[in-house]
Amino acid sequence: MTAKIxxxxxRPGGLIAASEARAGLLFVVxxxxxxxxxxxGALAFAFWVSLHHYDLIALDNPFVGVENYLKLPGNHDxxxxxRNTTEYAVVVVVLQTIAALIFAILLxxxxxxxxxxxxxxxxxxxxxxxxxxxxxxxxxxPTGLLNGALSLVGIHTQEAWLHDTRFALPALMGxxxxxxxxTFMLMFLAGLQDIPKEVxxxxxxxxxxxxxxxxxxxLPLLRPVIFLVVALGIIGAFQVFDQxxxxxxxxxxxxxxxVAYLIYQNLFKDTGTVGIAxxxxxxxxxxxxxxxxxxxxxxxxxxxx
Amino acid sequence: xxxNSEPDAxxxxxxxxxxxxxxxxxxxxGPYMDKWGIKKSDFVGSLxxxxxxxxxxxxxxxxxxxxxxxxxxTMFQQAGLQPPTTWDEVKSDAKKLTSGGVKGLSLPADPAxxxxxxxxYGGKVLSGDGKSAAFNxxxxxxxxxxxxxxxxxxxxxxLPDTLGATWPGDAFGKQKAAMVVEGGWLIPYMHDTYPSVxxxxxxxxxxxxxQASLLFTNGWGCSARTKSPDACALFVKYMxxxxxxLQVLQSGFALPSxxxxxxxPAITSNPDVxxxxxxxKFAIPWTFGPHEDKVESAMGDALTAIFLxxxxxxxxxxxxxxxxNTALQQ
Numbered sequence: 281m282t283a284k285i286x287x288x289x290x291r292p293g294g295l296i297a298a299s300e301a302r303a304g305l306l307f308v309v310x311x312x313x314x315x316x317x318x319x320x321g322a323l324a325f326a327f328w329v330s331l332h333h334y335d336l337i338a339l340d341n342p343f344v345g346v347e348n349y350l351k352l353p354g355n356h357d358x359x360x361x362x363r364n365t366t367e368y369a370v371v372v373v374v375l376q377t378i379a380a381l382i383f384a385i386l387l388x389x390x391x392x393x394x395x396x397x398x399x400x401x402x403x404x405x406x407x408x409x410x411x412x413x414x415x416x417x418x419x420x421x422p423t424g425l426l427n428g429a430l431s432l433v434g435i436h437t438q439e440a441w442l443h444d445t446r447f448a449l450p451a452l453m454g455x456x457x458x459x460x461x462x463t464f465m466l467m468f469l470a471g472l473q474d475i476p477k478e479v480x481x482x483x484x485x486x487x488x489x490x491x492x493x494x495x496x497x498x499l500p501l502l503r504p505v506i507f508l509v510v511a512l513g514i515i516g517a518f519q520v521f522d523q524x525x526x527x528x529x530x531x532x533x534x535x536x537x538x539v540a541y542l543i544y545q546n547l548f549k550d551t552g553t554v555g556i557a558x559x560x561x562x563x564x565x566x567x568x569x570x571x572x573x574x575x576x577x578x579x580x581x582x583x584x585x
Numbered sequence: 586x587x588x589n590s591e592p593d594a595x596x597x598x599x600x601x602x603x604x605x606x607x608x609x610x611x612x613x614x615g616p617y618m619d620k621w622g623i624k625k626s627d628f629v630g631s632l633x634x635x636x637x638x639x640x641x642x643x644x645x646x647x648x649x650x651x652x653x654x655x656x657x658x659t660m661f662q663q664a665g666l667q668p669p670t671t672w673d674e675v676k677s678d679a680k681k682l683t684s685g686g687v688k689g690l691s692l693p694a695d696p697a698x699x700x701x702x703x704x705x706y707g708g709k710v711l712s713g714d715g716k717s718a719a720f721n722x723x724x725x726x727x728x729x730x731x732x733x734x735x736x737x738x739x740x741x742x743x744l745p746d747t748l749g750a751t752w753p754g755d756a757f758g759k760q761k762a763a764m765v766v767e768g769g770w771l772i773p774y775m776h777d778t779y780p781s782v783x784x785x786x787x788x789x790x791x792x793x794x795x796q797a798s799l800l801f802t803n804g805w806g807c808s809a810r811t812k813s814p815d816a817c818a819l820f821v822k823y824m825x826x827x828x829x830x831l832q833v834l835q836s837g838f839a840l841p842s843x844x845x846x847x848x849x850p851a852i853t854s855n856p857d858v859x860x861x862x863x864x865x866k867f868a869i870p871w872t873f874g875p876h877e878d879k880v881e882s883a884m885g886d887a888l889t890a891i892f893l894x895x896x897x898x899x900x901x902x903x904x905x906x907x908x909x910n911t912a913l914q915q
Contacts, residue, residue, distance in 0.1 A: 335604075335608075337604050337605055337608050337610060338608055356908075356911070421746070421749075422746060422747060422749060423749040438747065440744075440746045440747060443744070443746055444893075445893065445895070531885075531886075531889065532889050532893065533886055533889055533890055533893070533895065534886070545878075549878040549879075550876055550878055550879055550912065551604045551875050551876070552604075552875070
């Protein structure tokens with residue numbers, strides 16, 4: 281290598297930069313192909329379909345412009361799904377972020393059996409959401425674990441949680457918080473390691489207590505991680521599908537109908553509504569994108585030491 | 586099919602039939618039936634109409650399942666009851682059989698059970714032209730009132746979930762429900778899962794308008810774009826022919842579509858299978874146009890709302906019809 285650089289003489293820097301750029305490009309080619317065709321391509325295709333009256337079976341799918349979009353505000357199911365999903369996202373994102381943060385701070389402290397607790401608390405995140413959903417079908421069953429646990433504390437009920445319009449959506453929220461909070465706890469733990477110990481020591485010297493340190497040092501310095509967790513939480517919550525698909529199919533009485541599940545229904549359960557489904561998907565995508573940008577504005581401000 | 590790469594021969598559901606046939610995607614089997622000697626009269630009459638559109642035959646029935654009333658023999662004997670022959674008897678028997686955690690019936694919030702009652706009341710799911718839903722007329726309201734009153738008024742029926750079961754057949758097997766309205770699939774299920782439970786069956790009793798049942802069927806058809814229509818028609822002929830249909834019968838899960846198996850011992854020697862077979866004469870096929878799933882979920886939501894006490898029967902059915910119409914008129 282050294283010999284080569286010497287030989288090129290005059291402008292070694294530029295040549296190396298150019299060849300590095302080429303190599304770099306070469307390295308990202310697999311991902312770039314994947315991104316262009318399977319992500320950007322699919323996105324563009326969905327948008328194109330959303331401008332048509334699209335039927336999976338018909339030979340002719342006429343162009344209808346923005347008609348599918350104009351129909352959305354009058355689409356009863358879409359409004360219900362939007363309301364359910366928003367409700368779901370707000371509760372899930374807020375609670376899972378707080379839970380993840382509390383557990384991260386606790387498990388960052390020097391307590392006995394720390395590794396055991398870390399591993400145990402993380403376990404729910406390892407299983408696939410389909411498996412967790414199947415398990416929770418039995419947890420929420422009238423003769424299931426939840427009612428069993430309640431009867432131990434003297435509350436005897438045969439409540440079918442997933443078949444009650446009041447409890448079905450909260451039941452899915454609880455399941456999702458339980459599953460995803462540990463993943464975010466891991467991110468917070470990593471974030472906590474990055475905070476310089478000196479800052480805490482200085483605070484101790486100044487006489488700050490535990491809570492004071494948490495609110496004045498830990499939280500402000502964790503802001504980039506909090507943003508990441510909230511943004512990923514929003515994206516995940518607005519796309520909620522698996523649990524709905526496996527556990528409730530949007531019921532009872534559309535109490536758990538989510539936008540993603542409605543899109544699926546319009547795509548595969550009915551015919552002739554593919555264009556509408558794609559319009560809904562585009563709106564959902566824009567919504568998630570906008571919310572992510574907003575949360576970045578609010579949370580991820582520049583850190584000043 | 587959307588990718589224009591469908592196979593020559595296809596398993597056709599009523600839903601596929603209802604959007605593929607009007608779209609010209611299925612082969613009209615008529616000429617090939619004449620050519621290869623397939624007679625319409627070979628098949629159970631009520632199974633043919635789901636596969637007809639504008640007078641043409643687009644598929645042939647591959648099997649069917651319909652509904653009868655299954656009852657728990659032991660529980661009926663202990664209560665000193667005879668199997669019911671009228672809906673009034675079902676109602677009074679259900680009262681006598683309900684005690685503690687056991688219900689007389691388990692009727693789900695499933696349109697595929699209520700519709701059997703709806704038809705017996707002379708009601709319809711869709712209007713004649715199939716362009717709008719029609720299950721909220723007086724017959725719809727009366728039948729839904731009757732169907733849901735077991736649970737909402739008499740408290741002699743409960744949803745399977747409430748009984749700690751996954752479906753009515755499961756509640757029946759666990760002996761938490763003395764009667765269920767189910768199809769032939771219950772027979773192998775009971776044999777495998779609850780072999781010790783003694784049960785019998787009766788045909789669904791006549792309603793105010795007529796005797797009815799609900800029938801599910803699937804068919805075999807060919808793509809309109811097939812390059813070898815004769816070979817495909819012969820395949821359909823084989824799959825719906827005597828030999829394959831005998832295997833269908835012997836599998837025990839579904840009933841064969843052919844009249845020439847009516848006297849097979851698998852039917853005549855088993856009273857439950859015989860009841861199922863005979864019910865096909867008055868059963869009405871489950872086929873509700875290209876938006877079948879939306880129509881089904883609209884009816885299901887209406888029933889759920891009634892069961893949960895969220896809406897009156899009339900209100901629930903009106904809302905259900907409005908919901909179904911949104912899909913039908915899209």
